[in-house]
Amino acid sequence: MSGEREIEVGYLARVEGEGAMYLKLDGDEVLDLEFRIFEPPRFFEAFLQGRRFSEAPDITARICGICPIAYQTSACNAMEVAAGARLVGGLRDLRRLIYCGEWIESHALHVFFLHAPDFLGYESAIAMAGEHPDRVATGLRLKKVGNGIMTLLGGREIHPINVRVGGFYRVPTRADLLALVPDLEWALEAAIETVDWVSSLPFPDFERDYEFVSLSHPDEYPIHEGRIVSNRGLDIGVDEWEEHFEESHVAWSNALHARRQPGGTAYHVGPMARYSLNFEKLTPRAGAAALAAGLEETCRNPFRSIVVRAVEIAFACEEALRLIDGYSMPDSPFIHAEPRSTVGHGASEAPRGLLYHRYTIDGEGLITDAHIVPPTSQNQLSIEDDLRAYVPGRAGLPDDRLQWELEQAIRCYDPCISCATHFLDLTVERQ
Amino acid sequence: MSAHRPKLAVWKFASCDGCQLTLLDVEDHLLDIAATVEIAYFPEATRGQVEGPYDLSLVEGSITTAHDAERIQMVRESSKTLVTIGACATAGGIQALRNWSNVDGFIEVVYAHPEYISTLSTSTPIAEHVPVDFELRGCPISKHQLLEVLEAFLHGRNPNVPGHSVCVECKLRGTACIMVSKGIPCMGPITQAGCGAICPAYDRGCYGCFGPSQSPNVDSLAHWWRGLGVSDLDLVHALRTFNGYAPEFRQASEAYER
Amino acid sequence: MSGRVVDRADFGSLFDALIRRGHTVIGPALRDGSIVYQELHGVDDLPIGWGDDQSPGSYRLVPRQDGALFGYAVGQHSWKQFLYPPHTTLFEVARIDGALHFTASDEVEKSFAFLGVRACELAAIAIQDRVFPGDRTYQGRRGRLVNIAVNCMVAGGTCFCVSMETGPRCTSGYDLVLTEVLGPDRHEFVFEPGSDVGEEILSELPGRPASDSDLGRVDQIVESTASSMGRAMDTSGIKELLYANLEHPRWDEVAARCLACTNCTLVCPTCFCSTTEDTAGLDGTVATRSRRWDSCFTMDFSTLHGHPVRESTRSRYRQWMTHKLASWYDQFGTSGCVGCGRCITWCPVGIDITEEVAAIRASGATR
Amino acid sequence: MTAQLTPPGPAAVPEAMLPRPFRVLSKTHETDDTVTLELASDDAAPLEFSPGQFTMLYCFGIGEVPISISGDPHHPATLTHTVRAVGAVTEAIARLQAGDYVGIRGPYGSGWPVDRAQGRDLVLVGGGIGLAPLRPAVLDVLRRREEFGSVSLVYGARTPADLLYADELHSWRSRFDFQVEVTVDRSEGGWLGDVGVVTGLLPRVDHDPAGTVAMLCGPEIMMKVVATQLVNRGVTGSDIYLSLERNMKCAIGLCGHCQFGPDFVCWAGPVLPFERVEARLRVPEL
Ligand SMILES: Cc1cc2nc3c(=O)[nH]c(=O)nc-3n(C[C@H](O)[C@H](O)[C@H](O)COP(=O)(O)OP(=O)(O)OC[C@H]3O[C@@H](n4cnc5c(N)ncnc54)[C@H](O)[C@@H]3O)c2cc1C
Ligand code: SF4
Ligand code: SF4
Ligand code: SF4
Numbered sequence A: 001m002s003g004e005r006e007i008e009v010g011y012l013a014r015v016e017g018e019g020a021m022y023l024k025l026d027g028d029e030v031l032d033l034e035f036r037i038f039e040p041p042r043f044f045e046a047f048l049q050g051r052r053f054s055e056a057p058d059i060t061a062r063i064c065g066i067c068p069i070a071y072q073t074s075a076c077n078a079m080e081v082a083a084g085a086r087l088v089g090g091l092r093d094l095r096r097l098i099y100c101g102e103w104i105e106s107h108a109l110h111v112f113f114l115h116a117p118d119f120l121g122y123e124s125a126i127a128m129a130g131e132h133p134d135r136v137a138t139g140l141r142l143k144k145v146g147n148g149i150m151t152l153l154g155g156r157e158i159h160p161i162n163v164r165v166g167g168f169y170r171v172p173t174r175a176d177l178l179a180l181v182p183d184l185e186w187a188l189e190a191a192i193e194t195v196d197w198v199s200s201l202p203f204p205d206f207e208r209d210y211e212f213v214s215l216s217h218p219d220e221y222p223i224h225e226g227r228i229v230s231n232r233g234l235d236i237g238v239d240e241w242e243e244h245f246e247e248s249h250v251a252w253s254n255a256l257h258a259r260r261q262p263g264g265t266a267y268h269v270g271p272m273a274r275y276s277l278n279f280e281k282l283t284p285r286a287g288a289a290a291l292a293a294g295l296e297e298t299c300r301n302p303f304r305s306i307v308v309r310a311v312e313i314a315f316a317c318e319e320a321l322r323l324i325d326g327y328s329m330p331d332s333p334f335i336h337a338e339p340r341s342t343v344g345h346g347a348s349e350a351p352r353g354l355l356y357h358r359y360t361i362d363g364e365g366l367i368t369d370a371h372i373v374p375p376t377s378q379n380q381l382s383i384e385d386d387l388r389a390y391v392p393g394r395a396g397l398p399d400d401r402l403q404w405e406l407e408q409a410i411r412c413y414d415p416c417i418s419c420a421t422h423f424l425d426l427t428v429e430r431q
Numbered sequence B: 001m002s003a004h005r006p007k008l009a010v011w012k013f014a015s016c017d018g019c020q021l022t023l024l025d026v027e028d029h030l031l032d033i034a035a036t037v038e039i040a041y042f043p044e045a046t047r048g049q050v051e052g053p054y055d056l057s058l059v060e061g062s063i064t065t066a067h068d069a070e071r072i073q074m075v076r077e078s079s080k081t082l083v084t085i086g087a088c089a090t091a092g093g094i095q096a097l098r099n100w101s102n103v104d105g106f107i108e109v110v111y112a113h114p115e116y117i118s119t120l121s122t123s124t125p126i127a128e129h130v131p132v133d134f135e136l137r138g139c140p141i142s143k144h145q146l147l148e149v150l151e152a153f154l155h156g157r158n159p160n161v162p163g164h165s166v167c168v169e170c171k172l173r174g175t176a177c178i179m180v181s182k183g184i185p186c187m188g189p190i191t192q193a194g195c196g197a198i199c200p201a202y203d204r205g206c207y208g209c210f211g212p213s214q215s216p217n218v219d220s221l222a223h224w225w226r227g228l229g230v231s232d233l234d235l236v237h238a239l240r241t242f243n244g245y246a247p248e249f250r251q252a253s254e255a256y257e258r
Numbered sequence C: 001m002s003g004r005v006v007d008r009a010d011f012g013s014l015f016d017a018l019i020r021r022g023h024t025v026i027g028p029a030l031r032d033g034s035i036v037y038q039e040l041h042g043v044d045d046l047p048i049g050w051g052d053d054q055s056p057g058s059y060r061l062v063p064r065q066d067g068a069l070f071g072y073a074v075g076q077h078s079w080k081q082f083l084y085p086p087h088t089t090l091f092e093v094a095r096i097d098g099a100l101h102f103t104a105s106d107e108v109e110k111s112f113a114f115l116g117v118r119a120c121e122l123a124a125i126a127i128q129d130r131v132f133p134g135d136r137t138y139q140g141r142r143g144r145l146v147n148i149a150v151n152c153m154v155a156g157g158t159c160f161c162v163s164m165e166t167g168p169r170c171t172s173g174y175d176l177v178l179t180e181v182l183g184p185d186r187h188e189f190v191f192e193p194g195s196d197v198g199e200e201i202l203s204e205l206p207g208r209p210a211s212d213s214d215l216g217r218v219d220q221i222v223e224s225t226a227s228s229m230g231r232a233m234d235t236s237g238i239k240e241l242l243y244a245n246l247e248h249p250r251w252d253e254v255a256a257r258c259l260a261c262t263n264c265t266l267v268c269p270t271c272f273c274s275t276t277e278d279t280a281g282l283d284g285t286v287a288t289r290s291r292r293w294d295s296c297f298t299m300d301f302s303t304l305h306g307h308p309v310r311e312s313t314r315s316r317y318r319q320w321m322t323h324k325l326a327s328w329y330d331q332f333g334t335s336g337c338v339g340c341g342r343c344i345t346w347c348p349v350g351i352d353i354t355e356e357v358a359a360i361r362a363s364g365a366t367r
Numbered sequence D: 001m002t003a004q005l006t007p008p009g010p011a012a013v014p015e016a017m018l019p020r021p022f023r024v025l026s027k028t029h030e031t032d033d034t035v036t037l038e039l040a041s042d043d044a045a046p047l048e049f050s051p052g053q054f055t056m057l058y059c060f061g062i063g064e065v066p067i068s069i070s071g072d073p074h075h076p077a078t079l080t081h082t083v084r085a086v087g088a089v090t091e092a093i094a095r096l097q098a099g100d101y102v103g104i105r106g107p108y109g110s111g112w113p114v115d116r117a118q119g120r121d122l123v124l125v126g127g128g129i130g131l132a133p134l135r136p137a138v139l140d141v142l143r144r145r146e147e148f149g150s151v152s153l154v155y156g157a158r159t160p161a162d163l164l165y166a167d168e169l170h171s172w173r174s175r176f177d178f179q180v181e182v183t184v185d186r187s188e189g190g191w192l193g194d195v196g197v198v199t200g201l202l203p204r205v206d207h208d209p210a211g212t213v214a215m216l217c218g219p220e221i222m223m224k225v226v227a228t229q230l231v232n233r234g235v236t237g238s239d240i241y242l243s244l245e246r247n248m249k250c251a252i253g254l255c256g257h258c259q260f261g262p263d264f265v266c267w268a269g270p271v272l273p274f275e276r277v278e279a280r281l282r283v284p285e286l
Helices: A044-048 A053-061 A068-083 A089-120 A133-154 A174-178 A181-199 A238-244 A271-281 A284-292 A302-325 A375-390 A399-411 B018-025 B030-036 B066-077 B086-091 B094-100 B103-110 B143-155 B166-173 B178-182 B218-227 B232-239 B247-257 C012-020 C119-131 C136-143 C196-203 C212-226 C238-243 C250-257 C263-267 C313-332 C353-363 D088-095 D128-143 D166-173 D198-204 D220-233 D274-281
Strands: A004-014 A018-026 A029-037 A213-216 A227-230 A245-248 A257-260 A342-350 A353-361 A367-373 A426-430 B007-012 B038-041 B054-060 B079-085 B134-136 C004-007 C024-031 C034-039 C050-055 C058-063 C087-096 C099-104 C112-117 C146-150 C176-183 C186-193 C274-279 C286-293 D020-029 D034-041 D054-059 D063-068 D079-084 D101-108 D121-127 D151-157 D179-184 D212-217 D240-243 D271-273
Touching: A018 A399, A029 A375, A044 A053, A044 A367, A044 B094, A053 A068, A053 A353, A053 A367, A068 A089, A068 A238, A068 A342, A068 A353, A089 A133, A089 A181, A089 A302, A089 A399, A133 A181, A133 A302, A133 B018, A133 B030, A181 A284, A181 A302, A213 A271, A213 A342, A213 A353, A227 A238, A238 A245, A238 A342, A238 A353, A257 A375, A271 A284, A271 A302, A271 A353, A284 A302, A302 A399, A353 A375, A375 A399, B007 B018, B018 B030, B018 B054, B018 B079, B018 B086, B018 B143, B054 B066, B054 B086, B066 B079, B079 B086, B079 B143, B086 B094, B086 B134, B134 B143, B166 C263, B166 C286, B178 C058, B218 B232, B218 B247, B218 C250, B232 B247, C012 C024, C012 C112, C012 C146, C012 C196, C034 C058, C099 D020, C099 D101, C112 C119, C119 C136, C119 C146, C119 C313, C146 C196, C176 C196, C176 C212, C186 C196, C186 C212, C238 C313, C238 C353, C250 C313, C250 C353, C274 D063, C313 C353, D034 D088, D034 D101, D054 D079, D054 D088, D063 D079, D063 D088, D063 D101, D079 D088, D079 D128, D121 D128, D121 D198, D121 D220, D128 D151, D128 D212, D151 D198, D166 D179, D179 D198, D198 D220, D212 D220, D220 D240, D220 D274, D240 D274, D271 D274
Parallel strands: B007 B038, B007 B054, B054 B079, B079 B134, C024 C112, C112 C146, C146 C176, D121 D151, D121 D212, D151 D179, D212 D240
Antiparallel strands: A004 A018, A004 A426, A018 A029, A213 A227, A245 A257, A342 A353, A353 A367, C004 C186, C024 C034, C050 C058, C087 C099, C087 C286, C176 C186, C274 C286, D020 D034, D020 D101, D034 D079, D054 D063, D054 D101, D240 D271
């Protein structure tokens, strides 16, 4: 097929919000490409100004109902660092454990409900349930196990109420946590089986040489804290983020685009980056499942991120079991952490990648300045580059097929909840 | 149940997606729901779309742009029953904090090129734009209440979604009042029930995510809070979160700000 | 058989005797900074060595030096949650080929032993016996109940049982009553039976027969408690007083403070109002009707033709107080208030029923 | 020392909240929003009742509401209800078809003191749906008409189309021993009768005030005005009866919702003498 055509995806819905895609082709050549995010702006950074530092976890949680723990954790980290406090022992375990819950829930949602239907040719998991009832049932149950952890530790699964700067309002007893074990044991086996299943899906032959960026921790697979590293030699503290990254605002999008500095290049955050940078820190069964499923220690095919997510579900289950096993109830549900006249930086690994917060706090403990960089902003350039590279070999596809494949390429990033590309209102214009 | 399955649509305006995720979080009933209603439009879950009109529309999010103010009219026209879900849709949400500020100033804080952003100066609940058949509160909504509303809709009965205070739920679950027994400031007495009184059970004062209860006496509670050592600034903050623009909270916070 | 004195060291044998009889023992325990009623498995589950400090809108635990088992007044919980549970299924109904098949709820018939019931609480149970003669759940549980009462050794800061003539001495409605006696070198319990079952249980406890001096000590303890009531209410002609003052300005004054949060009614051991809820699942084949605690302080409570009869907080507070202290007499031949003080302590803004009555009495019409 | 209280054992208490299944035999549309249903239980056991009593009518999965019995007390094998659709449950009732099932508990409450009017004059005043609970009293009285003095019915509705039991009203009106006065708030469709409130018709009623028993059912405000007017005409407060309405969940004095001062409307009422409630009716929001 040759000649110019425009592919316009009018409502790419949510990518940490609502988005759209516009593509102009001339034969194999991409003339123009915009991945637009037009989610109405909600101005969190602005109205955080003047609020008390202790309110940041609850307020920022409302940025995203899909990964509130990520927001709460990054905000708590920033405030605790600013106050010179550090969670240790049982409190640290609980912070990591509730995050495992979010990973399990969010990844199960993505793997079974948002991504797998693409590979199998269904419009939704509900449609898929007809011929694959067991898969959908497994997905639902895995999601529920993740939600169960969040509900026990957080009070509820969406916008948990029990997370605060310095720890928690109330901590569970050992017996409370032990009640989670049977479900987690089931979930671990189910996740390993899922790794095997998703690795058999048909993947396009597509790899790119990304700069992967994620947290890294000397002893553990990164979830809730660590240094920021990349496969191009970056190794910085979270407080150095602004020296190495930059956000720019483009006309077509309500989300800011983040780039590496210097150079202004794209980079990639999320499960594939975490996995490739931290493979050796995976828990034993998760790591073995990855290898058995034919993943190498580095994965550069974004479509295979579904396998990486399955591996991370297995990891999160194994890690949760380990944390519960070693848990002893802390004496106090929180530690004292009251930042004054200081700046705090915090980061954590949201299910879909690095989430960075920075706050300036005044002498009264009020926030005077806030800066939040969600994973999808950071992946935007990478997504656009993927699309540019993906189209040429497939320009011959009929419009509807091409559209679906491009949606799928975007969904690989799990941009918040991939509903993004479920909301396509495609118009193709041939010239 | 009749052979005709009612058509369900789920719409999103300015929001965090948490309330529509709640529909996917009813894991034990999701497939039953899908069997009982036709999920005709729900981009978060399916790329398929069925034309309206829809028997039941769930609307998440608040109105913050001129485009959305038009879009909600279209949603209303294509919906027989329209139920708003969550604090954004029922009270303007956290983003309604802009309603007390200068939005241009807000844009400059977040965006380098304010001229690229088009937005209204307010975030308003859906009911300020179109008639709404039922408002389901919460930030986020409770999945039990969502299921209850769906069930009630299917059978044509009134949903059991009472407008009384969170205190009732504290008592039903046997939590000893933390404001009385620990002196922790709690918004439960002026907040609508629905969550199951989670916060007090976790040693935390309710922070009002279900919005004002049926006849909230904010002044009396504020007076007691001051006695517990809460400053007027913190009182204003407490009232101005996810439901800050709900009339009863708004009027009180504006009075205390003076 | 009359009284018997059991040493602190042998107190556990009471649990043994109750559990042996197949009872679930319910009693006071420490939970989350307050004393609540829940299932107990042994003496160590009691709030040993704890007391409380209560005032309008405030409750704080305070440690005692004497290791007393019952050294506190009543807390937020009352026994009604066990006899008249917050949620009850009334019936299930299946729709089969259009026809309806109703099945009465099959709530497990619990066999409770209440340990630590105070005089005001015995009075409250006696009142609910009159309210619920026709209630299956209540009567099913009530019929199997064993009541082990306690004569209070301290009065709480909001107690006024003396005014309501319900305490502090337990006079009826118990199977066994105990008085905790603490001295420099003694920690004993004087038990007195109130029924055949009580006698039977008592005969299984180790100890010695109570002497006149033991019983005298009991009198002293009860008298000292009676003389240290935290509150008082003048109840003379109270029904007429309130009926004559339905339009008293004090109702507006209290409405300015009242949160209409329902706490006073839900903690009250005699309040009994409930509402119903219906469900029929998603598929609508089996429906359930259930009942849950409700309160005259909610708007929905009085809804008629889509509008509450009692829209103002003033009218709701008035309904509650006049029901408790006036119309209850007409309905059940007794006061609806036993003077336990819960509504005062657990009102989040400390509204005090005794103070409200006094205010109306001070300036109200007399008839 | 006192003996332990001995409450009745569990077996002694019946399940008072358990309805009996009743089948809809027929449905008549009275007005746009009001239907009359005839019902019978499958075991054909009659539901004996006194005029003025009500049942709790349960609609599958939707809820249960108090509804007065509007049928003939001398034919208890058929249970008759006239229901105006105003909300979830009553709308569901109005949608029922012959053959559908509902649940019934009752009958409950005090009835009209029909026998008290023996040998005396009887004035019945109904407004809107309020005629439904008066109908059993009318049917009872007409069946033994000779036991009473003058008998009259004053009935008001919003419009002519809102009049219940139109045919029956017509036949009642044609009797010489029964004075029937009907009025509407708004005249429509060639209505030639009276227009205005029921109180306007009272002076027309032929009765001896001192020897009259009156039975009133309708909106509370209407009953209050009519009762006061009757008292002014010389009827004693203890001879005027009102059927009161309050929210009800149980109808057996357990749920607390229907309290009106000291009375539980569900068992002391719904029919109460004016004398007893007069002062209370003057207190707003009681
Ligand atoms: C003793 C008595 C006899 C009655 N007899 C009749 C009759 O013969 N015919 C008739 O059409 N209506 C009668 N009513 C009124 C009827 O009970 C209400 O219209 C009905 O309860 C409304 O319920 P709903 O679910 O349709 O309305 P909604 O407005 O959806 O009501 C919700 C709930 O509120 C309560 N409620 C609301 N309005 C009333 C009310 N007026 N009375 C009691 N509870 C209420 C009920 O619990 C109801 O389920 C009678 C009421 C009483 C108290
Ligand atoms: S803890 Fe809060 S919500 Fe619960 S009873 Fe007390 S004041 Fe009410
Ligand atoms: S207790 Fe209050 S703040 Fe907490 S979840 Fe419930 S409504 Fe929200
Ligand atoms: S009214 Fe108050 S003092 Fe009286 S019994 Fe009830 S809670 Fe206790």
